[in-house]
Amino acid sequence: MSLLTQFDQSDAAATGRELHRFAAELYPICRSITGEGIRQTLRNIQERIPLQLTEVPTGTAVLDWTVPKEWNIRDAYIKDANGNKVVDFKKCNLHVLNYSMPVHASMPLSELKGHLATLPDRPDWVPYRTSYYKESWGFCLSHNQMLGLRDGDYEVCIDSTLEDGNLTYGECYLPGKSSEEVLISSHACHPSLANDNLSGIVVAAALAKFLMWRELRYSYRFVFAPGTIGAITWLAKNREVASRIRHGLVLTGIGNADAFHYKKSRRGNAEIDRVAAHVLLHNSKAAETLEFSPYGYDERQYCSPGFNLAVGCLMRSVWGTFPEYHTSADNLEFIRPEKLAESLRVCAAIVDVLENNERYRNLSPYGEPQLGKRGLYRSTGGGAIGDEINAQLWVLNLSDGQNSLLDIAERSAIPFTAISAAAERLRDGGLLSVLPEG
Amino acid sequence: MSLLTQFDQSDAAATGRELHRFAAELYPICRSITGEGIRQTLRNIQERIPLQLTEVPTGTAVLDWTVPKEWNIRDAYIKDANGNKVVDFKKCNLHVLNYSMPVHASMPLSELKGHLATLPDRPDWVPYRTSYYKESWGFCLSHNQMLGLRDGDYEVCIDSTLEDGNLTYGECYLPGKSSEEVLISSHACHPSLANDNLSGIVVAAALAKFLMWRELRYSYRFVFAPGTIGAITWLAKNREVASRIRHGLVLTGIGNADAFHYKKSRRGNAEIDRVAAHVLLHNSKAAETLEFSPYGYDERQYCSPGFNLAVGCLMRSVWGTFPEYHTSADNLEFIRPEKLAESLRVCAAIVDVLENNERYRNLSPYGEPQLGKRGLYRSTGGGAIGDEINAQLWVLNLSDGQNSLLDIAERSAIPFTAISAAAERLRDGGLLSVLPEG
């Protein structure tokens, strides 16, 4: 049974609720590119799928970078002269400039303001800001909060540590018949941001769970790592694995209500690019395919010219283009159970195509074979033929050894599922043989 | 003189009337894929052009198929309890399910209805239905006829035979300088249906007559055969000929008033595909070019992957897309003399391009040659040049050995006829030499 059929026969609404529940479980954790937050997140994933955690020590050289210090935080606040906490990390972990160095000091508002970030255009939202590679400290708060601050002295406290430790990432590896791999990668470093990227994490984990018990053509590798430095670290430590990656997807921002956006790999016409475009065309409304660009998520690293992997990025809203992006409004209400479930369904459909995109040879290539004597045609002529016969004719006509089923689906504008089913009937009827790869 | 010029200097209206007259002569014959109907049709064509008939015995293995029994029919009717013929084959041969086995029986209306086909949406029209590969019998009638049938017993009689015999096809072969062939194929198995495909038959025959007395570059082969099984039989018995087919056209449904539709060969960019598109662009209004698909007419067989011939299909209305298709409304009023004549004209224009699509070499390729001293330019400068000079400049500029005249016509958007005439003037002026093929 195809993965898509398996999904469609299950309770999608229940799946959506379960995905959202997992996101809600991860939401409060204060993640960063290193530290207990991401480590805890990976352990929560580990409760659902087999996940191997790797710890890479601070100072390790990884490609052009160095693994940074491990950041941990217990508390942070700003108190006014009366001792009232006017900004409180415990209420919202976005309040702290992520990766802030520790600070405990008193200062007038005028000085404090140099350490505050707000969003004047969205005065009720708290922005998400980071300072990974320059030691700094700061707070993020809503613009209205800031407007409410009176002149005077404030106590600022960030009870964090920035010390030698480790960068942590997790991998779930599902072996298939081939040692060639499909990579599914989701960044896991953002604190309380739901769409970016709890949505990617929970859908990736659910996809892994789906695939765990199946016979697979390819081997699958799910990577959960901090953005940028995590992908770089993983690539640095897995160059040989990277050379076996045949197809890949970065999953991110796939929980909200926007239409799907697929950003192509740097190659632009890799099989994954064509598969994703085909699946979205036939399985979603208003989906858009975007050309590759070197800014974005971790496809930046996988598609750097030295690796140039066939890795695209599946999103709904595109980073930086929606107002909730990197703000406190990217919360658990912003992502929806049914959208998470639909994203999982699209991933399942993509995997189906990758798994079944074989090339066949028509064993009766001279003229049309007589389908009727094999029970594969209608008996009364003169009227229209049905979709199933039409799909069979396409598969027979184009199975000359040059065309994969995806090639046939694209040229005929028939969904891959119907082409694949037609190929199965024809193979059962003795009219097709599968060709070896390559 | 080009074929097109020859056509344009003749009386097109008279040609149209003659084409329609021939269609009217063939209309009453009850054709099928085998039997006297198609044999008689081929004999009528034989009165106009040299046609060699081939008889292939029942049971002969042809590619993946077997030549079926020969079907002949003398009469068929349904009589009501009063002995009135309520359905009468002699009035309309569509009334019989084509290829019906013989039957003579009495049965109640309820049982009879299982053998009746009608068109509820077009209650006055009789559908055309066949049952070639499953032994069966039946009647086709107008929906209103069926609604008029009262309960009671009916006498049904189909005085047919379905016995070992032959499948018959006809070929008209016109040798040219080259042994490479142009194939013109029309199916000749449909009973009283005018557009599908008496139109194709009569235009093909007229085209052959046009070409009979000309010196030809290619050899031409006109095939009149039953649909599907006829093309398959012809291919099975002519594999070596098939390998010499350089260009081909299936002619069908070209008598009605719709704009032209050209369906490309499986190759998609074969010379015939480009020629047909070019000719239609410059010689007809609202013509459309359709991508190849494996359903349709006998291009299905010629374009099966084992043969993959450069054979397209020229139509006006596309099969299955117009209400008259495969009904009694596809009659002699549905096809029009002037449309038949225009179709012949387009075929002539296509043949002209095929015959004259040479590659030339500019013998003075460095700078423009001085056309004026050869009488090929105007004498006063400053104003605009004319179309003829412009066509000459295009031919000179692109005749570098890489471009055929069709390449030049396409790139310049100038009709092939003007490009070809310019090439002739330049050749006469000593500025071009023709290149050998290949």
Next chain:
Amino acid sequence: MSLLTQFDQSDAAATGRELHRFAAELYPICRSITGEGIRQTLRNIQERIPLQLTEVPTGTAVLDWTVPKEWNIRDAYIKDANGNKVVDFKKCNLHVLNYSMPVHASMPLSELKGHLATLPDRPDWVPYRTSYYKESWGFCLSHNQMLGLRDGDYEVCIDSTLEDGNLTYGECYLPGKSSEEVLISSHACHPSLANDNLSGIVVAAALAKFLMWRELRYSYRFVFAPGTIGAITWLAKNREVASRIRHGLVLTGIGNADAFHYKKSRRGNAEIDRVAAHVLLHNSKAAETLEFSPYGYDERQYCSPGFNLAVGCLMRSVWGTFPEYHTSADNLEFIRPEKLAESLRVCAAIVDVLENNERYRNLSPYGEPQLGKRGLYRSTGGGAIGDEINAQLWVLNLSDGQNSLLDIAERSAIPFTAISAAAERLRDGGLLSVLPEG
């Protein structure tokens, strides 16, 4: 500093006025394809840039042509019976059919009319007509002038000489590091016509002046020659130079107010074609790129199939498509200082791309290099990156040895200037090395 920056830091209005002043200086001269008119024009150019004049004797065989006689004219007029000059060459040199043989005769109006050309649709304008290759004489006048002529005898006088002499062209050669050349060609044979082609002449001369003092990658050759026969003569005498031309532009009709039109070289996708399209896209409004055609200006000769040089044609209005074309209305008011200056600016931008379109290799191609530690990134994360960082990411991602900076500019839709600046920063940061050509 880029040429474009140099231009933008100068006083464009003053440049425009200077260009127009030079055009006004050349305007009264009666040029033709040979003779003192074009020779004087070249001497005026010589006052501004180093220009080498070449004289090619009448009768010299040049490609398929022969250098014609040298034409000179002192005066021409038509006098009526009262001795009044009704048409006077000294008022407007277009009045004489260019290259007219000498004549001095008296004839009735009826006979004279056979030698008169007018523009009935533009009754106040004088047309420009020539008769280079057929000995003839004639006058051009406004239609209203002709309507005013009464019956009677007229004295016609064309005090010209058509004798063995020379064809003259001028070249300005600016050597660069490479012996490969960029050709800038402007026809200089038209009499008092401002846009066609004093505009091309003055912009070409100003561009040469701009380049004279710069270090150049390519060598530059500016050719000022009569149309058609001049380009043919130059090509005939410079076959070896022609083989070194890597890029070329014909400059013509670039002084009026119309949007830019760039006509591609015969190759259609030569670097100059892509450069011109890119520069116009980012530096002008409503510019259009036209496919190559073999009619036009001297690109006809450079793009003849034997040479097939990568030479396009930069215009504003396209020849033959605007009413002022080849009439007395193509005068000094028709061209505008600011349009001439803008045309020079576009030429400068094109040269900039040609000069800087290198291929680089990313020296840190595995993953993104850490730009921050090199001062090439922002320090606070979470918000949008700027255009400069984005351009850097594009250059790094595509600098795999396959892509030139123009390739990167095209794929990223970022102006070449920004891509080139990003490459410079990255090279300074040790992240890029330039690749040798070829």
